[in-house]
Amino acid sequence: MNKLKKIKDFNSAADHYDSDAIMQSMIAEELIDRLHYIKINPKRILDIGSATGRNAVLLAKIFPAAEIYELDFSIDMLRVSMNKSSGFRKLFSSKKRYFINADMDLLPFHDNTFDLIVSSNSIQWSENINALFKNINNLLTIDGLFLFSSFLKNTLIELQYFKEHALTQNFLTIQEYAEILNNNNFYDPVLIRDEYQNEYDGALSALRDLKKIGVTKSDESHKSLRGKNYLLKLIDHLDQFKRNDKNILSYEVIMAHAWKIRNKEESVIRFTKS
Numbered sequence: 001m002n003k004l005k006k007i008k009d010f011n012s013a014a015d016h017y018d019s020d021a022i023m024q025s026m027i028a029e030e031l032i033d034r035l036h037y038i039k040i041n042p043k044r045i046l047d048i049g050s051a052t053g054r055n056a057v058l059l060a061k062i063f064p065a066a067e068i069y070e071l072d073f074s075i076d077m078l079r080v081s082m083n084k085s086s087g088f089r090k091l092f093s094s095k096k097r098y099f100i101n102a103d104m105d106l107l108p109f110h111d112n113t114f115d116l117i118v119s120s121n122s123i124q125w126s127e128n129i130n131a132l133f134k135n136i137n138n139l140l141t142i143d144g145l146f147l148f149s150s151f152l153k154n155t156l157i158e159l160q161y162f163k164e165h166a167l168t169q170n171f172l173t174i175q176e177y178a179e180i181l182n183n184n185n186f187y188d189p190v191l192i193r194d195e196y197q198n199e200y201d202g203a204l205s206a207l208r209d210l211k212k213i214g215v216t217k218s219d220e221s222h223k224s225l226r227g228k229n230y231l232l233k234l235i236d237h238l239d240q241f242k243r244n245d246k247n248i249l250s251y252e253v254i255m256a257h258a259w260k261i262r263n264k265e266e267s268v269i270r271f272t273k274s
């Protein structure tokens with residue numbers, strides 16, 4: 001994966017991210033909402049792939065006394081978050097909020113730093129999810145919680161069938177996530193699988209939608225495939241998945257949480273199918 005190109009893509013998406021990433025917003029809200037039902041009172045929270053700070057606002061409402069660290073490798077996403085209106089600033093006035101421009105694959109913190117680590121719709125961009133989960137486990141305090149959402153194997157299945165369009169994100173299965181959590185000393189995991197389908201009036205608007213939120217083909221080695229012929233083939237391919245004359249993009253989503261140490265209650269892995 002060409003990381004510099006990814007950073008550039010997310011930088012270009014930053015100014016319109018809040019209005020474009022509607023589905024991501026719904027997923028993130030549902031994810032953060034789960035904290036209302038989990039017994040935890042974190043002093044320090046890290047949001048990995050924080051983008052424009054939407055999670056930080058939700059987290060600050062639930063945990064008004066906590067310090068919140070927003071981490072993103074896109075400086076423009078962080079800039080948008082920092083410049084949010086005075087209403088948002090007021091929400092954070094009595095507490096500390098930090099902006100960290102860094103790569104999630106090189107997390108710049110000491111062990112045992114955070115009581116809660118959150119990441120919505122971002123860890124699929126990691127180059128090594130196993131190493132990332134190991135680092136996250138190290139960064140958590142003893143009673144710490146990791147809460148995340150990401151996309152699963154069948155996400156953008158309509159594009160995956162298009163052989164030339166190699167999307168290089170890590171879309172794993174829910175079983176693989178369960179294994180990675182288990183291998184990295186996370187306990188009492190709860191994993192939920194959900195499906196979303198977005199409908200579009202044409203293949204081009206589906207592709208534009210992906211570009212707007214920073215999802216583009218990141219492999220520069222296939223430049224010859226770009227251009228009009230490539231685009232026509234891609235549109236033709238997407239049209240094969242049309243339903244009721246609408247183009248479709250599918251998303252398979254995981255929402256999960258797990259603890260750094262085992263709770264006293266019985267440890268069970270629960271899979272829920274919607």
Ligand SMILES: C[S@@+](CC[C@H](N)C(=O)[O-])C[C@H]1O[C@@H](n2cnc3c(N)ncnc32)[C@H](O)[C@@H]1O
Pocket residue numbers: 010021024025028048049050051052054055071072073074077102103104105119120121122125126213
């Ligand atoms: C799809 S957005 C999700 C943003 C937000 N959490 C949400 O749910 O709406 C993914 C974010 O992760 C960031 N990101 C992607 N790869 C990253 C990396 N390796 N290190 C840090 N941030 C990264 C992008 O810049 C982008 O802001």
